[in-house]
Amino acid sequence: EADIYQTPRYLVIGTGKKITLECSQTMGHDKMYWYQQDPGMELHLIHYSYGVNSTEKGDLSSESTVSRIRTEHFPLTLESARPSHTSQYLCASSEFGDRGLNEQFFGPGTRLTVL
Amino acid sequence: SQQGEEDPQALSIQEGENATMNCSYKTSINNLQWYRQNSGRGLVHLILIRSNEREKHSGRLRxxxxxxxxxxxxxxxxxxxxxxxSYFCATVSMFSGGYNKLIFGAGTRLAVHP
Incomplete structure (x- = not known):
């Protein structure tokens, strides 16, 4: 089982609140990713990182921001949550190995509900 | 969908039967991966097949x-x-550079009844 953790698992908050979703991995992976997934739907990449101090926007535009100050930690922040942000957020990591060949390891996800 | 079509969208079978799920994609790929997701959980990698391979086996998976x-x-x-x-296919484009960006399909929801 992959050692990648996400907290909280569930979060219900009111509109306008600032939130941070935590993601940590103990595998020493350089690459980390955030995906957004609505129920029964595909995953959309919203952020990724090659390593410390590297962050990039993904395919799906998101109002969230990320930081990568430490290899093992890749938190996602929403400055002002809105009901449209209600979704499941999945964090993943992979090795910086042969191009394109490495599997991604996923955390259990955070299910966010904004009222 | 970013990727293409996965079919069927949902599949319901009895224990002991075989389940087949299909995935189509749009761009040239480096490899294709299959993942499994239990309800409300993260994804678990099942198998990776490279673009120069035609078939791969892992336990009961083909x-x-x-x-x-x-x-x-x-x-x-x-x-x-x-x-x-739910089972998802994901492709790595030949043009994705060095960070193996995965493009996911919409998934097939499999229900196996005892």
């Missing part, structure tokens, strides 16, 4: 890849109730 048709199939033999989950 994956085929037809790059001329831009399609793949996942076969689960002798299914069990514990196989109930």
């Amino acid at each position: 994956v085929t890849l037809d790059t001329s048709k831009k399609s793949s199939s996942l076969l689960i033999t002798a299914s069990r109730a514990a196989d109930t989950a």
